[in-house]
Amino acid sequence: MSLLQDDHAFELLEALIAESPADETEATLECIEERFVRFAPSGPTQSADRERYELALRVRFEVPGGGFREARATVGTLDRDEARAALQRAVTLARLAAPSPDAVPLGGPVEIQATAPQRPTQDHTFREKNQWIARALERSEAEGLLGAGLAATHVGNRTLVNSAGRRVHAARSRASFSMSANDVHGAAGRGGAGSAEQIEANVDRLDVDALVERAVSTALRSRDPAPFAPRELTVVLEPRAVAALLLFAGFGAQDYAEGSSFLCGRVGERIFPDDLRLTEEPGTAHSPGWVFDGEGSPVQRVELLRAGAFTGPLTDGRWAKQLGLPNTGHALPQPSADGPAARNMVLSTGHAPLEELIAGVEDGLLVSQLHYVNVSEPRDLVLTGMTRNGTFRIQGGHIVGPVRNLRFTASWIDALTRVTGVGSKLERAGALFEGECSAPALRIDGFRFTSSSSF
Amino acid sequence: MLELAERAVRAALACGAEYADARIVRSAAEELCLRNGALVEGSAPFEFGLGIRVLVQGTFGFAAAPGTHRELADLIPGVARRATRAARDLAATRRRKIELAPLTPSVGEHRTPVAEDPFGVPLEEKLELLRAADAGLAAKVAGEPTGAELVVREARMSFRRAEHWLATSEGTRVHQVLVRSGGGIAATASAGGVVERRSYPNSFGGDYHTGGFEVVRALDLAREAPRVRAEALALSVAPPCPAGRRTLILGPAQLMLQIHESVGHPTELDRALGEEIDLAGASFATVDGLGRMRFGSPLVNLYGDSTEPGGLDTRGFDDEGVPSVAFDIVRDGVFVGYHTSREWAAQVQETASTGTLRAEGWWAPPIVRMTNLSLRPGHGTLAELLASTEDGAIYADTVKMWSIDQRRLNFQFTCEVGYEVVGGKLGRLFRSPTYQGTTPEFWGGCDAIAGPSEWRLHGVPNCGKGNPMQIAEMSHGAAPARFRGVEFVAL
Numbered sequence: 001m002s003l004l005q006d007d008h009a010f011e012l013l014e015a016l017i018a019e020s021p022a023d024e025t026e027a028t029l030e031c032i033e034e035r036f037v038r039f040a041p042s043g044p045t046q047s048a049d050r051e052r053y054e055l056a057l058r059v060r061f062e063v064p065g066g067g068f069r070e071a072r073a074t075v076g077t078l079d080r081d082e083a084r085a086a087l088q089r090a091v092t093l094a095r096l097a098a099p100s101p102d103a104v105p106l107g108g109p110v111e112i113q114a115t116a117p118q119r120p121t122q123d124h125t126f127r128e129k130n131q132w133i134a135r136a137l138e139r140s141e142a143e144g145l146l147g148a149g150l151a152a153t154h155v156g157n158r159t160l161v162n163s164a165g166r167r168v169h170a171a172r173s174r175a176s177f178s179m180s181a182n183d184v185h186g187a188a189g190r191g192g193a194g195s196a197e198q199i200e201a202n203v204d205r206l207d208v209d210a211l212v213e214r215a216v217s218t219a220l221r222s223r224d225p226a227p228f229a230p231r232e233l234t235v236v237l238e239p240r241a242v243a244a245l246l247l248f249a250g251f252g253a254q255d256y257a258e259g260s261s262f263l264c265g266r267v268g269e270r271i272f273p274d275d276l277r278l279t280e281e282p283g284t285a286h287s288p289g290w291v292f293d294g295e296g297s298p299v300q301r302v303e304l305l306r307a308g309a310f311t312g313p314l315t316d317g318r319w320a321k322q323l324g325l326p327n328t329g330h331a332l333p334q335p336s337a338d339g340p341a342a343r344n345m346v347l348s349t350g351h352a353p354l355e356e357l358i359a360g361v362e363d364g365l366l367v368s369q370l371h372y373v374n375v376s377e378p379r380d381l382v383l384t385g386m387t388r389n390g391t392f393r394i395q396g397g398h399i400v401g402p403v404r405n406l407r408f409t410a411s412w413i414d415a416l417t418r419v420t421g422v423g424s425k426l427e428r429a430g431a432l433f434e435g436e437c438s439a440p441a442l443r444i445d446g447f448r449f450t451s452s453s454s455f
Numbered sequence: 456m457l458e459l460a461e462r463a464v465r466a467a468l469a470c471g472a473e474y475a476d477a478r479i480v481r482s483a484a485e486e487l488c489l490r491n492g493a494l495v496e497g498s499a500p501f502e503f504g505l506g507i508r509v510l511v512q513g514t515f516g517f518a519a520a521p522g523t524h525r526e527l528a529d530l531i532p533g534v535a536r537r538a539t540r541a542a543r544d545l546a547a548t549r550r551r552k553i554e555l556a557p558l559t560p561s562v563g564e565h566r567t568p569v570a571e572d573p574f575g576v577p578l579e580e581k582l583e584l585l586r587a588a589d590a591g592l593a594a595k596v597a598g599e600p601t602g603a604e605l606v607v608r609e610a611r612m613s614f615r616r617a618e619h620w621l622a623t624s625e626g627t628r629v630h631q632v633l634v635r636s637g638g639g640i641a642a643t644a645s646a647g648g649v650v651e652r653r654s655y656p657n658s659f660g661g662d663y664h665t666g667g668f669e670v671v672r673a674l675d676l677a678r679e680a681p682r683v684r685a686e687a688l689a690l691s692v693a694p695p696c697p698a699g700r701r702t703l704i705l706g707p708a709q710l711m712l713q714i715h716e717s718v719g720h721p722t723e724l725d726r727a728l729g730e731e732i733d734l735a736g737a738s739f740a741t742v743d744g745l746g747r748m749r750f751g752s753p754l755v756n757l758y759g760d761s762t763e764p765g766g767l768d769t770r771g772f773d774d775e776g777v778p779s780v781a782f783d784i785v786r787d788g789v790f791v792g793y794h795t796s797r798e799w800a801a802q803v804q805e806t807a808s809t810g811t812l813r814a815e816g817w818w819a820p821p822i823v824r825m826t827n828l829s830l831r832p833g834h835g836t837l838a839e840l841l842a843s844t845e846d847g848a849i850y851a852d853t854v855k856m857w858s859i860d861q862r863r864l865n866f867q868f869t870c871e872v873g874y875e876v877v878g879g880k881l882g883r884l885f886r887s888p889t890y891q892g893t894t895p896e897f898w899g900g901c902d903a904i905a906g907p908s909e910w911r912l913h914g915v916p917n918c919g920k921g922n923p924m925q926i927a928e929m930s931h932g933a934a935p936a937r938f939r940g941v942e943f944v945a946l
Contacts, residue, residue: 002520035541038922040730043514043549046820046921049537050506050519071497076504079523089499093487096578097494098586126544134548148733150922180733184862195733258606260643260650337488337495337609371736374858376869376889376946379648384867386860407858407865407891409944432734433919450944451891453865 002051003031003122004078006114006169009159016083017163022059022091024068024106026162026296028333030054035126036152039133041140047126053078056333059090060103067101069094070335100335104317106164112292117155118173121203124153132177132208139212140181145219147212149179153203160296168296174288175203177211180389181219184455191225191455192402194218195369195389197240199428199436201288218368218390221402228393228403230449234364234420236357236394239427241387242439244370245412246345247431248383251280251304252330253319254339255378256312262381262413263310270308271417277348278305280314280328287428287438289344294333302328304345316340345437350422357421357443359397365406365449366392366399372432380411386453404455410448418445457630459527460622463507466535468624471543472509474555475535476623476775479505479527480817485574488611488660489585492593496611504817505530507538513552516542517820556800556808560626561778565771567634569667573614576668584676585610588640591680600692603646605684611660612638612671613916619774627776635767635928636670637663637914640680642687651690651886653871655679656913657708658854663914663928664765686872689884696851696873696885698945702844703890703938706837706852707911709870710830710933715915717894718750718757719825719931721863722784723811723920724793726823728802734922736861739894740790742803750790751898756831757785759794761810766827767914767928768813774821777810784828788899794825815925822921829912829932833904837935840905842879844937850874850881851888867891867944889944900939909934 004012013027031053038046053076060070071093075086129151140147157171178197183190196214198206237245255261282299283289292298295317303311315323316331319340330340358366365387373385387405394400423441430436456479463477481503488496505527506519518537522530592608614636621629639661641654656662656674664670705713720726721738729737740748750757761768761779772778775797784792795805796812814821841850853871860866873888874881912932919926 034923036923037541037545038733039548040732042551042730044545045725045730046515046517046822047541047545048517048519048818048820049541050517050818051521052504052818053521069494071494071499073499074501076500076502077521077523077526079526082501082503082523086499086501089501090497093494093497093499093578096582097497098489098492098582100493100495102493126541130545130548133545137548137550146729146732148730150733152923178733182729182732182737184729184732184737258643258650259645259648260606265648335495335497337490337611371861372858374856376856376867377887379650382946384856384858386858386865388861405860405865407860407867409867409946434924451865451867451942453860453862454893455862455864 002033003117003155003157006159009169010161010167013159013161016057016087017161020059020087022094023062024060024163026058026106028056028158028160030156030158032156033122034154036150037126037129037133038150040148041146044133052076055083057087057090058334059094061094063099067099068103069097069099070103071097072335102318102322104321106162107166107295107297107317108164109166110168110298112168112170112298114169115171117157117171118202121153121173121175122155124203135208136179136212139216143216143220145181145183145216147179147181152176158290162296166296168292170291172283172288172290173201175200175206177206177208179211179215181215183219183223190223192219192223193389194222197429199288201286222390225402225404228406228452230406230452232446232448234361234445235447236361236366236441236443238368238441239439240429241367241370242347242442243429243437244373244431245383246347246437246439247435248373248375248381250341251314252339252341253313253315253323257323260378262379263313264379267310267312272305272308273419274308275350275422276305276416276419279303279346280342281344281346283344293329294331297327297329297331299329314340314342347439349424349426349440351424352421353424354441357423357441358394358399360421360443361394361397364394366394376409381413382411384409405453406449407451408448409450415444415447420445456620457622457628460620463505463531463535464622464624466531467507467509467539470535470539472511472539474510474624475507476621477505477507478774478817479620480617482615482617484615486613487581487585488609489589490609491607492589502816505534506817507534508820509538509542510553511539511542512546514542514546514549515553519818553798554801555797556805558777558797561772561776562628563771564630566632567665569634571668573636573668574616581612585612588676588680591677592640592642592684594681600646600688603644603688603691605642605687606645607643609641610676621776623776629772629776631771633665633770634667635663635665636667637661638671638674638676640676640683642684644687644691646691649691651687653683653687653690654853655683659916663767663916665767665769666765690872690886693884693886695946696849696888696943698943700940700942702848703941704840704844704848704850704935706935707933708853708913709851710936711913711915711931712854712857712868714828714830714931714933716857716859717863717866718784719828722793723823723825724795724799727793735920739862739864744790746791748790749788750785750895751788752901753788754833754904755785755788755898755901757828758783759809759826759828761826763827763930765912766930768826773810773812774814775812777808779810782809794823796823799823813927815927819925822925824920824927825929827930832907832910832934834906837905837909840903840935840937841876844876846877848876849888850876855887864893887946889946891942891944897938901936902939903937905934
């Protein structure tokens with residue numbers, strides 16, 4: 001058992017702070033236990049049963065006239081001598097650091113309810129994961145498809161103590177099952193793919209059979225995709241596709257202040273449909289996420305898009321002071337070259353089931369998932385990426401057949417102004433790179449596809 | 456420490472493993488970043504731990520735990536037991552037993568050649584070097600574009616020393632000390648709502664090589680800072696690169712990404728066999744095309760080389776003890792080779808692995824990763840290449856944005872800078888040149904590659920693969936190359 005209980009973690013961190021010669025010291029300990037199995041058509045391919053620690057020491061020396069010299073050192077063990085050595089490295093670095101005149105003093109005590117890992121997630125075994133994998137492979141093989149995916153459980157806790165009296169401790173639990181079913185390399189070789197993913201705090205909430213069925217049925221429906229000429233048209237983006245785009249909207253105050261954010265010139269401007277509501281949420285018992293940030297500040301619930309307009313950026317201690325805004329609790333571990341950013345966005349559901357969104361499309365596409373999305377231009381949030389795992393032509397309000405994958409290049413901000421329908425079912429999803437959020441399906445007019453693939 | 460690794464292997468065998476390897480890794484790093492003059496990253500991470508990989512009933516299991524030298528001996532029995540239990544619990548769903556390609560046990564040591572230990576250079580000196588570079592970025596000069604301002608200055612350097620001990624149940628005993636160093640500068644300028652960034656010597660926080668502090672000294676960041684500032688400001692007022700089909704000349708700081716995404720990943724054998732399909736995807740370079748499929752024009756020769764001097768993946772052995780080698784991937788435009796491991800080499804009846812199995816750290820199971828992968832140079836200089844190119848072509852360089860499909864065919868990349876070729880020379884500056892293509896057609900349009908004097912090796916410090924994702928480092932070398940009939944996209 002590698003997760004330190006809160007009292008042990010507080011004791012360890014407070015002892016280190018007591019040894020620090022710095023004007024201000026912050027100590028953070030993150031403990032992680034993780035078990036995952038990756039599977040492919042050949043069966044389980046990689047697995048790991050592992051634990052990790054990250055002990056971080058941030059020290060600061062006041063600069064006459066304002067600001068601090070600060071630095072951070074981390075160590076991956078709990079060995080006391082190594083921790084002391086890390087403290088010394090941080091002190092040495094900080095004494096020589098160029099001052100950060102904008103740095104604000106460490107925050108004092110805050111009220112945060114300590115949380116514990118979810119036991120079902122923590123105790124979930126390889127044998128149980130293998131039962132999921134057996135079902136996924138057998139169902140895929142029965143249809144001549146290649147099944148592949150990941151079964152993972154992860155629990156961790158984070159404790160932060162600082163010399164200003166802040167003491168916070170919380171846990172995070174995450175269980176996920178994801179799979180894709182592919183005909184790309186299959187004997188029939190007809191193309192077509194489907195995928196499904198579910199992410200929960202409590203492993204018992206995962207419905208693996210439903211996920212397997214969804215991936216397999218989408219793959220079967222997307223066999224023999226037809227070529228499709230790229231152009232602008234109406235799309236229904238399923239929740240995972242919406243999430244892949246939404247994750248690039250960081251809402252960070254640093255980008256905003258430096259002029260590179262899509263928020264610049266748009267805060268308060270009513271340009272979006274009223275039924276689009278976006279919030280940033282702290283973690284809950286049902287949603288993996290932290291309840292305090294890298295400075296130990298409580299993660300606030302923030303309405304990011306309300307009444308058709310963006311409300312403003314997310315902040316940390318430094319940017320809150322600089323911009324005269326409340327601290328929303330979105331700091332990365334400090335010091336950091338990167339500013340605050342959203343970590344757990346939720347795009348609120350509407351009232352339309354997916355079938356109803358599709359029924360409202362005269363000529364368009366249903367997109368299940370997007371792949372390798374990246375930012376081409378930050379001010380208008382122009383994104384590019386590929387469709388994946390099921391792209392379907394819609395005509396006269398009905399799905400008429402699968403089409404080959406397409407590349408889109410489109411402003412996500414402009415696209416949000418043209419939302420004509422919001423789905424009724426919320427899903428939590430990640431993307432190829434880090435991060436995850438929760439989103440419903442969206443129907444969007446005038447979505448720009450710029451090239452196509454041969455599969 | 457090798458004795459501890461051997462003890463871990465014996466413990467795994469005692470738990471029922473048919474094969475076992477144990478890696479102990481101790482790593483230290485230093486990351487320094489000045490942002491607008493203030494130290495916003497001053498960190499010194501330290502990692503130490505043990506990972507044991509086993510085969511039980513033809514199935515891999517892996518377990519890992521952190522620990523110092525004092526703690527490792529006590530950790531070994533538990534980690535060995537967990538690894539073998541994982542493999543045993545998963546074996547029932549294996550469709551075929553994993554076999555490993557033959558390997559004569561490796562016994563040896565490799566140390567990165569280091570002229571100047573980066574951890575021995577005083578911090579004051581490192582910070583002074585960064586301050587000088589920052590001052591160069593900050594200094595205004597006469598004649599800067601009206602309405603343009605520099606909004607962000609960054610100067611950074613980073614060092615890592617990783618010591619690996621590997622023992623296997625087949626008798627491999629390997630000790631390696633790998634050191635890499637690097638740094639870079641970047642300036643972000645804004646004008647009328649346009650925000651553009653210029654980097655040196657590359658984006659991704661700079662450029663990195665195996666070696667010591669001499670790598671950073673050679674970058675001469677302070678010398679380049681005024682040019683980087685000027686180019687960032689010029690980009691912020693430059694017109695966007697126009698759309699349309701035309702000739703493209705890519706510089707080495709962009710070709711590195713072109714090679715990485717469109718050649719490196721699709722030639723990782725696990726991908727080609729569909730075993731990475733759930734997240735990163737598969738590959739158009741399937742096994743039936745090996746030795747036959749046309750990957751590019753006859754000028755195109757690409758090779759993997761984990762012995763390349765200065766390469767980020769330059770070492771003596773991979774993470775299962777296979778000695779480093781050089782091998783062809785594309786020869787005279789034909790696809791001829793894969794990045795492999797012992798497991799995947801055996802799967803396609805190769806007699807030996809190309810030695811590209813690596814893990815992010817002690818905590819991760821090793822997976823196939825592309826190694827240093829480079830384009831062989833052709834002839835002549837960049838000036839000669841430009842002189843032989845028609846007006847209206849675009850010379851573009853330095854990675855800004857990248858996206859590629861799940862079979863590594865359809866890509867769209869944006870560079871930091873583009874210049875119109877006029878009269879055989881670089882002319883008007885364009886911002887955000889964005890080109891789109893399909894991999895074999897794109898490489899098939901390569902009709903000229905500059906010579907060895909223009910060849911540059913650039914490091915990729917942030918390659919992601921696997922699920923959960925693991926980060927690996929490697930380098931790509933290239934001289935400027937010309938591609939015909941490339942589609943440029945308007946953003």
